[in-house]
Amino acid sequence: MASLEPLLDKDGVRLTVDDVIATVTLANPAKRNAQSPALWRALIEAGRSVPGSVRVVVLRAEGKSFSAGLNRQMFTPEGIEGEPSFIDLARRDDAGLDASIAEFQEAFTWWRRNDIVSIAAVRGHAVGAGFQLALACDLRVVADDVQFAMLETSLGLVPDLTGTHPLVSLVGYARALEICLTGRFVQADEAQRIGLANLAVPVEQLDDAVRDLAGALVTAPRDAVIETKALLRGAGGRSYDEQRAAERAAQARRLRDLAGVGE
Structure with missing residues (x-):
């Protein structure tokens, strides 16, 4: 990716x-881009700092691992x-614990905003929170070494960083359940075959493939x-007839806009 003056450079983001x-880079390769509350806060700030003119956001990582979790x-x-430890979090009341997890989740939610298309460029390990961060994006291009x-x-926990909904949407309930409960690794060929990845390429071609996709978008x-x-x-979330109605409304807006006719 091009070397540009960063709008944000803090806490590994x-x-x-x-x-x-725009390009958001996980920039702590020495720790395999391990995630923490500080990194999540930086990701939230990155989302708020993306200029309104941006149409595509690429999420990538330095080093040989996207994120080891x-x-x-x-x-x-x-x-x-x-930062609060897991024990500290567990001791909070229901409202406090829920609010803490909701705050963590914010780092994973903005990638699907309608005004941008997000692409995760994933190589090496994308484990746990790393997997969920890749799932937070609209599209995923993976290198042939992805895991x-x-x-x-x-670990006795559940995926709680917004990953369950996109995972089920992409691969179906049964396969999502099997992937989560076994904790097994899904590699590039399977990821593309089951719909986790839009494209799988040799690792040395990853940046070029993402650049080409972003340009097409x-x-x-x-x-x-x-x-x-x-x-x-x-x-x-819509029935067939509800989706038909949504299509009609959207097309009416586009036709009027293109024709310069006010509603």
């Missing part, structure tokens, strides 16, 4: 913008300095892309 394409210190009694795994259940008029994305995102 870097945001750069090149015209209508949670920082292991979070599993220790003392936790990470300056997805959802290890939360094997910005060729259509922006308003048409936004309307189409909104239609597709909402389809799963």
